[in-house]
Amino acid sequence: MPTTNQIRQQFLDFFAQRGHTVVPSASLIPKDDPTLLFTNAGMNQFKDIFLGTGSRPYVRATNSQKCLRVSGKHNDLEEVGRDTYHHTFFEMLGNWSFGDYYKKEAISWAWELLTDVWKLPKDRLYATVYKTDDEAAQLWAKVTDINPDHILRFAEKDNFWEMGDVGPCGPCSEIHIDLGPDRCDKADVPGHQCHVNGDCSRYIELWNLVFIQYNRQPDGSLVDLPNK
Numbered sequence: 001m002p003t004t005n006q007i008r009q010q011f012l013d014f015f016a017q018r019g020h021t022v023v024p025s026a027s028l029i030p031k032d033d034p035t036l037l038f039t040n041a042g043m044n045q046f047k048d049i050f051l052g053t054g055s056r057p058y059v060r061a062t063n064s065q066k067c068l069r070v071s072g073k074h075n076d077l078e079e080v081g082r083d084t085y086h087h088t089f090f091e092m093l094g095n096w097s098f099g100d101y102y103k104k105e106a107i108s109w110a111w112e113l114l115t116d117v118w119k120l121p122k123d124r125l126y127a128t129v130y131k132t133d134d135e136a137a138q139l140w141a142k143v144t145d146i147n148p149d150h151i152l153r154f155a156e157k158d159n160f161w162e163m164g165d166v167g168p169c170g171p172c173s174e175i176h177i178d179l180g181p182d183r184c185d186k187a188d189v190p191g192h193q194c195h196v197n198g199d200c201s202r203y204i205e206l207w208n209l210v211f212i213q214y215n216r217q218p219d220g221s222l223v224d225l226p227n228k
Contacts, residue, residue: 002118008064008093014113015062015095023063025091035164038068042094043168043212049098050168050212052226059100065092099227103173104139106209110175111144114206124178126150126196126203130159130171136211140173158197161210168212168225175207 002010012022026045030036036044042065048054068089095109107127114120127146129136131153140151153159162169176196186192186200194202214222 008091010117011093011113012062012064014117015060015109018060018109020060020062020095021056021058023061025064025066028066028068035167039065040067040069041065041163042067042092043096043163043210046096046098047163047168050225050227051215056098059098061096061098063094063096065094066090067092102228103136103209103211104143106211107136107139107173108143110207110209111146114175120177120206123147125206126152126176126178128152128154128159128174128176128196130173131155133159133171133173133211136171136173152196154197161208161212162216166216166218168214169216169222170211170213170228172211173209174205175209176203176205178203 016022023045026039028039030039030044033044033047039045042063043050045063045065046056046061049056066089095106097106114125115122122145125146127140127144127150129140129151133153137151137153140146141148159172159174160169161172179202181187181194181202184192184194184200184202186194192200194200196203211228213225213228215225217223
């Protein structure tokens with residue numbers, strides 16, 4: 001079983017070998033962003049790039065971002081202690097493209113890292129996509145050898161990512177693993193059925209591929225971002 005340090009390094013090395021610049025974790029206190037109390041996602045330090053107000057000397061980046069989620073839209077505080085995977089503080093691994101590659105590469109590389117490098121059993125992996133994201137669903141079937149029956153569609157609650165009430169957002173594709181029926185903590189609940197994005201601990205999300213393509217306005221409308 002690899003350590004967390006080994007997993008972090010293997011992730012960064014994998015994407016560095018594919019042309020990504022390894023970027024250090026930003027401060028937990030966001031710089032020049034009054035919409036956040038604490039850094040809550042790996043993309044926070046790149047927000048200006050997606051909005052078209054800033055730039056970097058690279059178009060691909062990878063990082064391990066220290067995050068704190070105790071308030072706002074992504075508040076995990078009330079979930080801590082209720083399951084086996086929520087924490088207030090954690091490190092978020094990420095690979096980012098600024099107008100370079102998009103869904104095809106993101107999906108194929110995630111699958112390659114999980115199944116070829118980390119050797120996770122393919123028959124226990126599931127991919128979810130936003131309900132109208134036909135492109136992502138087709139790519140999962142085309143560029144990976146995932147079981148087609150394991151490609152599932154969900155609505156906004158599970159497969160549309162937003163940094164906050166306003167700002168960058170977009171559809172996402174999550175990868176979940178089936179830990180087996182013996183890991184269900186609701187087996188004694190009458191009528192309970194285990195399923196991806198369910199309320200038991202059998203299926204766990206491993207990865208969220210966020211396709212940041214919109215900027216949510218104060219009135220709720222979506223505007224295309226200059227970079228995605």
